[in-house]
Amino acid sequence: MSFPILSSLILLPTIGSIFLFFSKDKGGNSNTIKYVALFTSIVNFLISIYLWYLFDPTTADFQFVEDRVWIKGFVNYKVGVDGISILFIILTTFITPLCIISVNNSVKNRLRDFLIAILIMESFMIGVFCALDLIIFYLFFEAGLIPMFLIIGIWGGPRRVYSAFKFFLYTLLGSVLMLVAIISIYWINGTTDVVKLYELGIDTKYQNLLWLAFFSSFAVKTPMWPVHTWLPDAHVEAPTAGSVLLAAILLKMAGYGFIRFSIGLFPEASETFTPLIYTLSVIAIIFTSLIALMQEDMKKLIAYSSVAHMGFVTLGIFTIQQQGVEGSIIQMISHGLVSAALFLCVGVVYDRMHSRLISTYGGIVTIVPKYAVLFMIFTLAALGLPGTSGFIGEFLILMGAFKDNFLVAVIASLGVIIGAAYMLWLYKRVVFGKLVNNDLRKLTDVDTSEIIILISLAIPTLFFGFYPEPLMNTIEVSVQNLIEMYNASIN
Secondary structure (H helix, E strand, O other): OOOOHHHHHHHHHHHHHHHHHOOOOOOOOOHHHHHHHHHHHHHHHHHHHHHHHHOOOOOOOOEEEEEEEEEOOOEEEEEEEOHHHHHHHHHHHHHHHHHHHHHHHHOOOOHHHHHHHHHHHHHHHHHHHHEOEHHHHHHHHHHOHHHHHHHHHHHOOOOHHHHHHHHHHHHHHHHHHHHHHHHHHHHHHOOOEHHHHHHHOOOHHHHHHHHHHHHHHHHHHOOOOOOOOHHHHHHHHOOHHHHHHHHHHHHHHHHHHHHHHHHHHOHHHHHHHHHHHHHHHHHHHHHHHHHHHOOOEHHHHHHHHHHHHHHHHHHHHOOOOHHHHHHHHHHHHHHHHHHHHHHHHHHHHHHHHOOOEHHHOOOOOOOOHHHHHHHHHHHHHHOOOOOOHHHHHHHHHHHHHHHHOHHHHHHHHHHHHHHHHHHHHHHHHHHOOOOOOHHHHHOOOOOHHHHHHHHHHHHHHHHHHHOOHHHHHHHHHHHHHHHHHHHHHHO
16 A cells, blocks of 8 residues: 555644644633544544555455664664554544543643643554554653653642652653663664564573563553552543543553564563463452452542453463454453443543542432443443453453463453452442432433443444454454464474
């Protein structure tokens, strides 16, 4: 394809943010600013759907590749997509316009700057999923920290500065070792081109150290237990749109990194460290699910549930089974939709009552029936009810796990039960029961923009729950190729 469609996807949000920056409305609260940002993000989403339409799922090769010399003799600007990465690009471009619509009620000051941060962040996130050079990947991966740091630090809650710095330092320090590893790979192999590195392979004697260096970055960003403690703080203090981007996209960048780099570049080391991943994943699934049961803050509960769900993802990836890896990708897509919706549901009541405490609510089912129905759909999807996208991912992951390690799969299955417990208990305490707090009588049901956002998320959640075929067809050949390359390397 002669048209640089991937570069267009990466650059368009940045161009939109430049328009916003030079807009005459310095107060940054006019509708024009929202419309410019929304138009930019919707156009980008439509381009990504066109990309999916053009994509050939019958080949495992990277498609729409753009390769340009950037730093001569050292780094090329190289981007491309395969069946694994294209779905994450579509998820990113789908979630961003919903975040922009959600600012109607949640962001009251410096709206223009907030929208600029979101659009720039979209560029960086798409860049992560397109990058086919390790240096380019690292630059996009780290650059995404800056707008998220600002979103939490400027527009967050009372402890926003503490949470923003904790988020930034955890994720930045984790990535320093990855940078050292990338430089080491260049000196060992003479290239940072991912496709060439797949072909050349990396000397076995270096793989363990390099794997651990990449792991230090991905484990923090996933986040895996015990380096997950920045996530609840970041979620609680972030504005609604920030929490949505963090849960829906940022956590997926690390899961994608595990698939693309940890397994793709270091297969022998991945085989060696699989017991470590299994142990940390199972602890994350069980331990953080139990912590979620004890939470009194709705956002914190959903944040801990994200750690548990990402525990399933890392477990599925390192089964190195077709079902396990496919299940992990579908689980990440599903979690992107469902966690985004749950944080938006919390945002709906928070904007009206200015409280995230579960004890503030109860008995609101008759006051806000539309909200209660939508919240119920996403609660059931989060616990993996059959007929929702959450079930497909978890079922495939557990199938892959049972094939690879029976004991690990049995223990992980307990996480599904505990997950059902904390999600249903959250819903019961917020929506059902007696109406004790009389202030709740002033609650208004979801408005038009909130209905548009939540229904936009409910439709794919239910559609892919009943018919996951489009997702499966897209990723099948690429996952199969990845596993074949892995098996050829370790045998």
